[in-house]
Amino acid sequence: MNTTEKKPQVVIIGGGFGGLYTAKALKNAPVEVKLIDKRNFHLFQPLLYQVATGSLSPAEIASPLRLVLRHHKNTQVILDEAVDIDPANKRVILHDHEPIDYDFLIIATGVSHHYFGNDQWQFDAPGLKTIEDAIEIRRRIFMAFEAAEKETDPQKREAWLTFAIVGAGPTGVELAGAIAEIADRSLMGDFRNIDPSDAKILLIEGMDRVLPPYKPELSASAAKALTKFGVTVLTKTMVTDITDTTVTVRQGEEIEQIPTRTVLWAAGVKASKMGQIVAKATGAKLDRVGRVIVEPDLSVPGDPNIFVIGDLANFSHQGEQPLPGIAPVAMQEGQYLAKAIQKRLKGQPVEPFEYESAGSLAVIGHQEAVVDLGFVRLSGFIAWIIWVVAHIYYLIEFDNKLVVMVQWAWHYVTRGRGARLITGEGTLGKDEKVVTMRQEIATR
Amino acid sequence: MNTTEKKPQVVIIGGGFGGLYTAKALKNAPVEVKLIDKRNFHLFQPLLYQVATGSLSPAEIASPLRLVLRHHKNTQVILDEAVDIDPANKRVILHDHEPIDYDFLIIATGVSHHYFGNDQWQFDAPGLKTIEDAIEIRRRIFMAFEAAEKETDPQKREAWLTFAIVGAGPTGVELAGAIAEIADRSLMGDFRNIDPSDAKILLIEGMDRVLPPYKPELSASAAKALTKFGVTVLTKTMVTDITDTTVTVRQGEEIEQIPTRTVLWAAGVKASKMGQIVAKATGAKLDRVGRVIVEPDLSVPGDPNIFVIGDLANFSHQGEQPLPGIAPVAMQEGQYLAKAIQKRLKGQPVEPFEYESAGSLAVIGHQEAVVDLGFVRLSGFIAWIIWVVAHIYYLIEFDNKLVVMVQWAWHYVTRGRGARLITGEGTLGKDEKVVTMRQEIATR
Numbered sequence: 001m002n003t004t005e006k007k008p009q010v011v012i013i014g015g016g017f018g019g020l021y022t023a024k025a026l027k028n029a030p031v032e033v034k035l036i037d038k039r040n041f042h043l044f045q046p047l048l049y050q051v052a053t054g055s056l057s058p059a060e061i062a063s064p065l066r067l068v069l070r071h072h073k074n075t076q077v078i079l080d081e082a083v084d085i086d087p088a089n090k091r092v093i094l095h096d097h098e099p100i101d102y103d104f105l106i107i108a109t110g111v112s113h114h115y116f117g118n119d120q121w122q123f124d125a126p127g128l129k130t131i132e133d134a135i136e137i138r139r140r141i142f143m144a145f146e147a148a149e150k151e152t153d154p155q156k157r158e159a160w161l162t163f164a165i166v167g168a169g170p171t172g173v174e175l176a177g178a179i180a181e182i183a184d185r186s187l188m189g190d191f192r193n194i195d196p197s198d199a200k201i202l203l204i205e206g207m208d209r210v211l212p213p214y215k216p217e218l219s220a221s222a223a224k225a226l227t228k229f230g231v232t233v234l235t236k237t238m239v240t241d242i243t244d245t246t247v248t249v250r251q252g253e254e255i256e257q258i259p260t261r262t263v264l265w266a267a268g269v270k271a272s273k274m275g276q277i278v279a280k281a282t283g284a285k286l287d288r289v290g291r292v293i294v295e296p297d298l299s300v301p302g303d304p305n306i307f308v309i310g311d312l313a314n315f316s317h318q319g320e321q322p323l324p325g326i327a328p329v330a331m332q333e334g335q336y337l338a339k340a341i342q343k344r345l346k347g348q349p350v351e352p353f354e355y356e357s358a359g360s361l362a363v364i365g366h367q368e369a370v371v372d373l374g375f376v377r378l379s380g381f382i383a384w385i386i387w388v389v390a391h392i393y394y395l396i397e398f399d400n401k402l403v404v405m406v407q408w409a410w411h412y413v414t415r416g417r418g419a420r421l422i423t424g425e426g427t428l429g430k431d432e433k434v435v436t437m438r439q440e441i442a443t444r
Numbered sequence: 445m446n447t448t449e450k451k452p453q454v455v456i457i458g459g460g461f462g463g464l465y466t467a468k469a470l471k472n473a474p475v476e477v478k479l480i481d482k483r484n485f486h487l488f489q490p491l492l493y494q495v496a497t498g499s500l501s502p503a504e505i506a507s508p509l510r511l512v513l514r515h516h517k518n519t520q521v522i523l524d525e526a527v528d529i530d531p532a533n534k535r536v537i538l539h540d541h542e543p544i545d546y547d548f549l550i551i552a553t554g555v556s557h558h559y560f561g562n563d564q565w566q567f568d569a570p571g572l573k574t575i576e577d578a579i580e581i582r583r584r585i586f587m588a589f590e591a592a593e594k595e596t597d598p599q600k601r602e603a604w605l606t607f608a609i610v611g612a613g614p615t616g617v618e619l620a621g622a623i624a625e626i627a628d629r630s631l632m633g634d635f636r637n638i639d640p641s642d643a644k645i646l647l648i649e650g651m652d653r654v655l656p657p658y659k660p661e662l663s664a665s666a667a668k669a670l671t672k673f674g675v676t677v678l679t680k681t682m683v684t685d686i687t688d689t690t691v692t693v694r695q696g697e698e699i700e701q702i703p704t705r706t707v708l709w710a711a712g713v714k715a716s717k718m719g720q721i722v723a724k725a726t727g728a729k730l731d732r733v734g735r736v737i738v739e740p741d742l743s744v745p746g747d748p749n750i751f752v753i754g755d756l757a758n759f760s761h762q763g764e765q766p767l768p769g770i771a772p773v774a775m776q777e778g779q780y781l782a783k784a785i786q787k788r789l790k791g792q793p794v795e796p797f798e799y800e801s802a803g804s805l806a807v808i809g810h811q812e813a814v815v816d817l818g819f820v821r822l823s824g825f826i827a828w829i830i831w832v833v834a835h836i837y838y839l840i841e842f843d844n845k846l847v848v849m850v851q852w853a854w855h856y857v858t859r860g861r862g863a864r865l866i867t868g869e870g871t872l873g874k875d876e877k878v879v880t881m882r883q884e885i886a887t888r
Contacts, residue, residue, distance in 0.1 A: 040590060041864045057501030059863035065866075066634035076636045079590045096594060131867050146484065146523045150540060190510035192520045406850050419503035420511075422484045423575050 007032045007074075008345060011092055011102035013082045013274065015042050015065045016106035018310030023075055024068075025338030030345070034100060036082050036092070040064055043131065044395060046277030046327055047404075049171060051134035053178035053419030054186070058131045060404050082109075082166065082274065085281050087303055098431040104341050107274055107292075108310040108334070111325060114270035114289065121242040125263040128171060135423065137264060141179060142420045144262045145187060148194045159259035163200040164247045166239050167267030168205035169212070170362040173222055175202040175264055178364035180229040185366075201231045202258065204249060206238050206267075211370070213324060214360050218370045221379035225368045232234040239267075269325065271312050282306060287314045287322070297340060298333055310332035318355055327394070348350040361432035363387045451476045451518075452789060455536055457526045457718065459486050459509045462754030462774035468512075468520055469782030474789070477519040478544060480526050486574065488539070488839060490771055493615060495578035497622035498630070498864030499852075502575045511871065526553075526718065529725050531747055548785050551718055551736075552754040552778070555769060558714035558733065561740035565686040569707040572615060581708060585623060586864045588706045589631060592638045603703035605643040607690045609785035610683050611711030612649035614806040615657070617666055619708055620647040621809035624673040629810075630861040645675045646702065648693060648709075650682050655814070657768060658804055662814045665823035669808045673803055683711075713769065715756050719887065726750060731758045731766070740796030741784060742777055753777035762799055771838070772802040807831045 008031045012019045015037035023035045044061040051058055078100075079284040085107075091099040101202045113127035126136055141163070148160035165176045183199035190196070203210065203226060209219040210226065210233060223233050234249065241248035248257045271290030279286050284300045285293045291314040292300065297312065300306045311328035314322045323329045333356055340350045359373040363384065371383040378386070388408065395404055452475045456463045459481035469481045494500040509521045522544075528537040529551075535543040557571035570580055592604035593604040609620045627643035634640065647654065653663040654677060667677050678693065685692035687717070692701045715734030723730050728744045729737045735758040736744065742757065744750045754774035758766045767773045776799055783796045784790065803817040807828065815827040822830070832852070847851060 040586065040864075054503075057503040057863075058867065059498075059501040062865050064634075066631075070633040077634075079594070142484065150523070166451055189514040191507075191760075192523075205593050252530065382474075419501075420508050421503055421506050421575065423502065 006105040008341075009034065009101055010104045010106065010225065010341060011100060012036065012106045012108065014108035014110060014310070014312075015039070015077075016045070016108060016110050016310060016330065017327045018110075018312075018334045019106065020065070020068065021331040021334030022106050022108070022309070022337050023072065023334075025335045026074070026341070027072050029074070029342050031074065031104075031341065033072070034081055034102075035065065035069065035075060036078045036094065037065060038079070038081045040066070040077075040079055042068060045129075046394075047390060048128055048131075048134050049174045049178060050072070051131070051419070052128055052137040052140055052141070052175065053182060054417035055178070055408075056404065057419050058134065062131060084277055085306070087281050087306060090305070103305065105306045106334075106337060107306065107308045107312060108330065109272040109274040109277060109312055111269040111271055111289075111291075111311045113265060114268035115265070116268060118242070120424055121263075121265070124242045124244050125166060125247075125265040127265040128364065130176070140262050141182065141423050142265075142422050144197055145191065145199075146422070147261070149191050150193075153233055155259070157194065158200075158263045159245060160203070160353050161194070161196075162258065162260035162262070163199060164202045164204060164245075164258065164260045164263045166204050166263065166265050167240075168203050168207075168210035168233070168235070169266060172203060172205070172266035173210055173226065173263075173364060175244065175266060176226060176231045177229055177363065177368070180226075180231050181365050182417060182420075184230060186420070196214065199228075202247075202260075203231050204234045204235060204237050204239055204247075206236070208236050211362055214362070214370065215372055215377060218360075218372055218379065219379055222362060222364055222370045225364045225370075225379065229365050229368070269311070275308075275312055278306070278308060284308075291322070297350055298337060298353050305336055309337060315353065315355075317352065323355050327359075329355055333355065358390075361387050361390060452547040452785075453478070453545055454456050454548045454550065454785060455544060456550045456552065457536065458552035458554060458756075459483070459521075460489070460552060460554050460754060460774065461771045462554075462756075463550065464509070464512065465775040465778030466550050466552070466753070466781050467516065467778075467781045470518070471516050473518070473782065473786050475518065475548075475785065478522055478546075479513065479519060480522045480524055480538070481509060482523070482525045484510065484521075484523055486512060489573075490835060490838075492572055492575075492578050493618045493622060494574070495863070496572055496581040496585070496619065497626060498582055498861035499622070502578065503861050506575065528721055529750070531750060532726050534749070542825070547749065549750045550778075551722060551750065551752045551756060551779060552774065553716040553718040553756055555713040555715055555733075555735075555755045557709060558712035558818060559709070560712060561688075565707075565709065568686045569610060569691075569709040570689050571709040572619070573759065582864065583621075583705050583866050584708075586866050589635065589640055590637070590736075590866070591705070593635050594637075599703070601638065601642075603689060604705045605638070605640075606646070606702065606704035606706070607643060608646045608648060608702065608704045608707045610648050610686075610691075610707065610709050612647050612651075612677070612679070613665070614652035616647060616649070616708075616710035617654055617670065617806050617808060619710060620645055620675045621673055621807065621812070624670075624675050625809050626861060626864075628674060630864075631670065641674075644680060646682050646691075646704075648678045648683055652679070652680050653834070654679070655806055658806070658814065659816055659821060662804075662816055662821055662823065666806065666808060666814045669812045669814075669823065672810070673809050709856065712868045713755070719752075719756055722750070722752060728752075735766070741794055742781060742797050751781055753781060759799075761796065767799050770804075773799055776800065789844070802834075805831050807832060811882060826884065 010033045012035045020042050041062040041064050047061045051057040069075045080097040093099050115121045144160045148157045151157040165172045180201050183196045187196040196206045204288045210223050211219045240250050246257050247263050275290045279396040282300045282303050293314045296317045298307045311325035316322045336353045343350050363369040367381045367384045369383040369387040370379045371386045454475045454477045456479045464486050485508050488505040491505045493550050513519045525539040537543050559565045588604045592601045595601040609616045624645050627640045631640035655663045682694045684694050690701050719734045726744045726747050736752040737758045740761045742751045755769035760766045780797045807813040811825045811828045813827040813831040814823045815830045
């Protein structure tokens with residue numbers, strides 16, 4: 001077989017932080033890169049909650065993959081879905097295209113929502129992973145205030161003004177804080193029949209504190225800030241049922257049914273189905289939520305040419321817990337792999353991957369965040385500034401930083417939420433229309 | 445009947461330029477204003493084509509009505525659909541709410557697409573009136589390039605790279621110019637299998653020139669600029685059929701079937717259904733496209749308390765033609781009505797409405813526009829500057845001007861189109877998926 005003319009083929013599945021940063025770091029490497037994604041854009045997921053709460057527009061946190069990689073002459077973006085892998089023949093099977101060959105395969109397809117066996121809840125409690133999710137959540141939040149404005153029955157009105165967020169990880173905390181700000185500040189003066197600040201925001205967490213993966217003192221600071229913003233924090237509280245008009249919770253032995261028309265899901269994730277495909281094709285083991293357990297060099301046990309990175313990977317060779325599913329881990333894994341592949345092509349030895357913690361961050365609201373930089377833990381205004389700077393810094397890679405900065409500055413001054421458009425189906429918030437929309441999701 | 449305590453009720457149906465500017469101009473009037481709209485935002489429609497072509501995000505040209513009117517303490521925004529009017533009892537019948545009473549009723553519900561009896565074309569040739577339309581057109585334009593990139597059959601690839609715009613009014617001209625710029629500049633370097641500048645853009649017009657309502661010399665300038673940008677202008681050309689893979693055109697006796705996967709409709713409008721409701725309820729006459737023929741004071745013949753303004757009105761008391769369906773006409777009509785109502789409440793006489801032409805504008809592309817200010821007609825760079833300044837000026841009313849200016853400045857420098865997200869259904873551009881999406885529209 002004559003392969004001397006052909007450069008080594010690096011195939012990357014997934015254009016999130018892991019996949020994109022691998023491709024970027026291979027810009028000048030003597031390889032051909034093919035980046036496969038179902039969508040034509042990279043999504044800056046840490047700011048997705050700002051789309052869901054009307055502060056930013058989708059395009060401000062999404063960058064077309066072809067645009068980001070246009071100067072990477074060794075890189076081809078393929079808009080397609082990888083449906084299988086064939087390690088024996090070193091090929092990836094695509095939905096639309098012919099199979100493509102690889103020498104190195106990097107799988108970075110991330111995770112999706114996990115309802116712990118209650119998939120029927122997904123219609124009444126949408127999660128936040130995609131642009132479409134964010135638009136749907138935005139529609140529900142702002143339509144709830146509209147429905148309350150036109151509702152004359154006090155009990156029904158209260159249900160429209162009750163927002164329940166399930167799960168108090170960073171996303172749940174950020175959503176709860178943002179909805180509190182919407183109710184107290186952004187919508188001030190907008191309505192004539194209701195006072196938006198009457199809204200009740202419930203943050204429901206099964207563990208004994210908010211932000212469970214963080215240090216206890218930061219959890220305490222976050223809980224205090226949330227309470228200050230008017231969020232009711234319910235810890236050690238399990239959700240036992242969700243319908244279109246209620247959420248049922250259990251605290252110890254006590255069970256309560258809370259009337260609410262808006263439940264948001266930020267409680268759990270499971271690996272994308274590519275995890276199972278990898279397991280089946282290579283014999284790799286999966287963890288409890290379907291993530292692929294990887295070797296110290298991020299390869300799959302038994303196949304040194306297949307790597308899994310980002311949220312889909314369970315990397316347990318550093319510390320007691322697997323590395324968390326956050327953007328910095330995925331980015332560092334991608335950059336590591338780009339170097340590792342080049343070393344291997346030169347016959348050089350490859351060191352195991354090692355994550356350098358960039359710290360943990362969560363924003364709660366206006367001038368309120370918590371930050372753990374390892375050597376120091378902060379909350380309040382300074383933490384909030386660090387959060388803003390860190391996110392602008394990472395957006396620097398993309399075109400959108402200037403627009404996001406202007407939006408944030410404007411938002412900071414006005415507390416406005418100009419992007420609170422109610423678009424899509426179910427616009428008017430009548431019960432029958434909500435059902436229509438729900439059925440529509442069900443048939444997708 | 446005791447009405448001494450109640451202020452006169454002004455009810456406005458429609459939050460476009462006509463309705464919103466009426467409400468704004470009534471801010472300090474001794475009346476109560478109710479503004480009814482199905483959507484929660486005002487849409488700056490003159491820039492909608494920039495959303496459809498990936499330059500701006502929806503929220504950048506849409507402002508929440510409640511936000512715009514939050515300081516209007518005499519004004520209530522009602523998110524609802526007016527389904528009928530009852531002049532005998534001076535009431536508006538709503539879809540969700542109880543009927544509401546009016547002393548003055550202003551109807552400004554605009555127009556929608558008109559396919560001249562070929563409503564089946566709407567699925568293969570979407571028009572551009574709503575945010576959802578713009579997102580769908582954006583999806584189709586950018587997906588066509590993606591589909592061409594993965595298509596190996598040269599003829600099919602050419603059909604994906606052929607864009608037909610039906611109708612060479614301002615919207616058609618702006619769409620054609622923008623797509624030409626996308627093909628020649630914005631996507632440069634993005635693809636590996638196709639050269640986007642191979643795209644063919646056809647602008648199809650039944651009359652003998654582009655921009656038929658404008659002066660012939662401006663039409664000639666516009667046609668020249670379009671040709672320079674690579675648009676093929678087909679005048680005196682009728683569209684006789686549209687399918688998902690072809691557009692059939694007739695020039696004189698000659699009939700040609702052109703393979704294309706993207707047809708956009710900018711050819712005709714008809715009045716919204718409120719026109720017929722007004723005609724039925726008041727006996728008012730409608731013109732050929734369903735617009736209500738109004739009196740010199742914009743009232744409906746026979747009922748001095750009902751007014752029709754904006755695109756829905758046919759005002760023929762000035763010049764040979766009815767006033768055109770453009771934003772400045774609607775804005776001036778709204779401002780006139782706000783004054784007229786206050787004069788009538790004081791028992792003062794009301795002068796007939798008179799439109800002061802703000803000129804005609806159309807933008808063709810980078811540094812190219814045509815402008816008719818009445819006393820002078822311009823094309824090229826100066827016209828383009830006037831176009832930019834005029835649009836920024838009107839956006840000044842809203843929060844979004846700063847962000848739009850930053851976007852435009854960035855776009856001007858980079859020629860990039862960061863908002864070119866392919867979202868919604870049918871993401872991958874496979875034939876069966878396009879059909880799915882088409883069926884979905886059909887069942888809406």
